[in-house]
Amino acid sequence: MSDFIKTRAAFHLPRGVTYLDGNSLGPMPVAARDRVARMMAAEWSEMLIGGWNRAGWYAQPRTVGDRVARLIGAGPGEVVMGDTLSIKVFQALSAALALRPDRRVILSDSGNFPSDLYVAQGLARAMGATLRVVAPEEVEAALDDSVAVMMLTEVDYRTGRLHDMAALTARAHAAGALAIWDLAHSAGAVDVDLTGADADFAVGCTYKYLNGGPGAPAFIWTHPRHADDAQPILQGWMGHAAPFAFDPEYRPAPGIERMRVGTPPVIAMTALEAALDVWEGVSLSDLRARSIELTQAFIAGVEAECPGLVLNSPRDPARRGSQVGFCHPQGFAVMQALIAAGVVGDFRAPDVLRFGFAPLYNDLEDVNRAVSILARILRDGSWDHDDYHRKAAVT
Amino acid sequence: MSDFIKTRAAFHLPRGVTYLDGNSLGPMPVAARDRVARMMAAEWSEMLIGGWNRAGWYAQPRTVGDRVARLIGAGPGEVVMGDTLSIKVFQALSAALALRPDRRVILSDSGNFPSDLYVAQGLARAMGATLRVVAPEEVEAALDDSVAVMMLTEVDYRTGRLHDMAALTARAHAAGALAIWDLAHSAGAVDVDLTGADADFAVGCTYKYLNGGPGAPAFIWTHPRHADDAQPILQGWMGHAAPFAFDPEYRPAPGIERMRVGTPPVIAMTALEAALDVWEGVSLSDLRARSIELTQAFIAGVEAECPGLVLNSPRDPARRGSQVGFCHPQGFAVMQALIAAGVVGDFRAPDVLRFGFAPLYNDLEDVNRAVSILARILRDGSWDHDDYHRKAAVT
Missing domain, CATH: 3.90.1150.10 (Aspartate Aminotransferase, domain 1)
Incomplete structure (x- = not known):
């Protein structure tokens, strides 16, 4: 226990x-304050640029991601940290749409957090897709063969209503759609099992039940079956196969690392590390x-x-x-x-x-x-x- | 002096x-460590969620943006902080392309930082645009009437070569294109004057010459003439006209605030505040x-x-x-x-x-x-x- x-x-x-x-x-x-102070004094101050390797900053989005993975039913090497939840929604959604090029409907529900809908609206405008929003209880019936992606927040931010992730994902797959789950109100709150539910993408934040601090980094998970094919239109150098080759052409890194974009927020990631310690055991x-x-x-x-x-x-x-x-x-x-x-x-x-x-x-x-x-x-x-x-x- | x-x-x-x-x-x-420790102890710990108002966290992207504005020749209310430089490049570029719907070429140069080119490649794929990359000295000649946006990094990350921002911007405008300037190696290094150069958009990071810490937040500036029209396809709730109305439809905030996306990284922003104190005077x-x-x-x-x-x-x-x-x-x-x-x-x-x-x-x-x-x-x-x-x- x-x-x-x-x-x-x-x-x-x-x-x-x-x-x-x-x-x-x-x-x-309690430990976060000292952890951050120590990082600033011993790493940033003393190692300067060398901290990227010597202090493990460069790998942090993945090493911290592995710790979040356990809390959402994902495997090691399947999660990376960075940016904010809205940005990770954007990446997951653009990657999912690109995996279903013959379909253009994004299906979501009115219990979704508005920012997810705003992201979908902006992306739909650019990619010629359509956002269809239905009531939470009508999602299943709305899954027809026009739907490329079903994008839902598992736990409704107002009511706490918990979607049946496994059942809805299976329904989406039966309709030929992919399933993206926003775990903002799930990670650290319920027993999320992405692998068991066979979801396609998941995203979440770490400043709620994971206690990472105000504006703490977000996370993104891609099911391993998509990890080497998913291509978000938002792509940056930290997601390149060889970031320090300074190649003029983008080549995505293998696996989930391609979901990295820019330079990760090390100070914030350090506070989050202290918060994740509490989850051990x-x-x-x-x-x-x-x-x-x-x-x-x-x-x-x-x-x-x-x-x-x-x-x-x-x-x-x-x-x-x-x-x-x-x-x-x-x-x-x-x-x-x-x-x-x-x-x-x-x-x-x-x-x-x-x-x-x-x-x-x-x-x-x-x-x-x-x-x-x-x-x-x-x-x-x-x-x-x-x-x-x-x-x-x-x- | x-x-x-x-x-x-x-x-x-x-x-x-x-x-x-x-x-x-x-x-x-030196002051950054105590500043962050104090923020964690007095604000996050004690104010909890109330910190968003009581400690000014919510306004930070704008209040800190005003301090950066002075260092890049921009006015108060014209800059907001957040995310990473690559993400701000993505926002500026998508907004600029949307302002020139009849043109589809993004012009950049081979002295640009690769991540900016990767961002442009991903966006071009989604928006049906083309990225044209020429040598730095050929930019002027390449500005023809197909170019929607000229996107350049002012100071070359390898050679330190400084573009003539005012002259190239004028040339871009004469060709009917918009000018986006990446100030990664300029802000805090040279006497940037965005207003004087009449640029359209600018972006930059704060972990180099501005000393904000590893992965410190980025900034974005929009010339006031575009600020109420610019619509980046990456749009989130913090850039909504009324974020706490939880409106299902996105309505962009007036001015530069629409460039905000998700929840800002408060701990990192606090370290940056201490770094900006050094610039006073x-x-x-x-x-x-x-x-x-x-x-x-x-x-x-x-x-x-x-x-x-x-x-x-x-x-x-x-x-x-x-x-x-x-x-x-x-x-x-x-x-x-x-x-x-x-x-x-x-x-x-x-x-x-x-x-x-x-x-x-x-x-x-x-x-x-x-x-x-x-x-x-x-x-x-x-x-x-x-x-x-x-x-x-x-x-």
Whole structure:
């Protein structure tokens, strides 16, 4: 059994705060600060340009990628880090479209994160493709023989709804389409199994449940069957077969390394390394069990003690990621009151209170505290002050 | 007169090392380590998700962009930071092509950094454009009415040759083309004046002469006349007019902010902020004068004391950036010996010894030491040992 008391102790959690917003930004692993300071003093300062080899910076996107791979059911050598999630979506999508040249439809759903849709819109404009967006429950029916790529986010950022990755991927393949999965709200939250699901591409970020820090590097995975054929239109020198030959013609590196683009962000990657240390020894089945324990307890507690809140997430834990949403007509003000009282979740328009549960550091005490403070706020009506209404909506 | 003794003191330069490779990776500003540690402890740790507003993370790409703007002759509100240089090349190029829909040729030169050419090749494949690469001295003659975009790196990464940005931009405009300038080896090295040159787009990195750290964020500038029309095909939520409306349709933000894509790398941006502090009070004309003083002295010293080395950079300082190359048939081994003796430059195949001079921290003592050690190595033949030949070529 994974030791979640130990993993909780690995994080800096501010005194008096119950943090249920790790699905937006994970807290800082205690070791990250010293790790970064050491990298700056011992590597950047002292090795200067030599750090690319001597300190392993050049290989970091792959060595760190191998550590992320275990958390998403991928093999070693199948994942590289870099850039941001939107950019990795762009690469995966352009590569997938090029692998299905006779088809021009990108199928996605309205539960996808908007940035993924924006990326698809921009790419579709350039490549003469069409983005078709349907409701999450209509994806399966929309998979016809015009669809080149099905691009979905596994866990809905608002509701926590968890798609059945294996079933939808099989359906996409049966229709002759490829499947791209965005794991933004999955990696580190649920027991992702890309290999088992036989997906084609996957992308994700590391600043949510993986706790890599604000703007931490993204990751991209290509199934080995495509890794030597996938050609993203966004190609840079670090993805060249021989980057230091300074060849005027691009020749993609074998395998996943071709998904590298420019110079990797070493300082950020170092913070992420410290964050990944906390994952050592954590099993994905324990992670999933713990996540379900926390979200079930929260739903039960809120429904028992907080009349007026309506569940906005699937009730069946098998269909839910590691977050829970509740609707309230004054959701924004309620969330501001909750944050002021030390329980940090977030708000998504028009009326959703969103709570993320990170098994690595959240526990049942967090759940109980959140429920009781939320109940008190609703009982008191203490959210109903101008003060909360004046605050900015951006978090 | 800018105080280069003070700016030199702002850097950590390892004892016994004469660092002439700041054109690859700038050294660490002393203040960067504490700045990053403080950001991690006071902002990420304590503010958690609230840091995006309270600590100014969300605005950083623009606030930091304003500080870079001054160093490249751009105005406030015209530059944003983020991603890597290759990605910013991709955005500028796709936006420029879309502004010239009737033309499909991208003109570049063989002195451009390969990654820029790779980016252009990938984009050309997707957008049905053609990349035409000519010798640097043939660019002007190649500007015909098929050219949509002229994309050049101002300072050649191997030779230090400096293009005449204003003259070539005027020539491009006369031919009906747009001009994109890559400032990788210009920003912080020469007195760039984008506004004066009337350029259309510019991009650059901050880990060379700007000393932002390995993999520090890139920048992009759009001339205000294009800023509200430029539509890069790579578009993400941070460049949306209302990112937190979670609108399913992309609507570009007004101005340069549309060039933002995903979540910005806050830790890296913080190190860069410390690096930009060193630039406060430094005038670009002093910078240029100091750079010319250093490169002229180095050329004179080497030519006087190091027979067998052949200058591989323009002799006229008006046509040279802040680096100097010399050819030697055993260039690789000579550079290894030089590095072993504490003078760090780098090697570019097939035979170029490359030396960057950063006015902020290099001085005439560095020049003299480099010349005398290089002279000794060549005199002794102490580079001619198997030892140096065995070392890896990647730096």
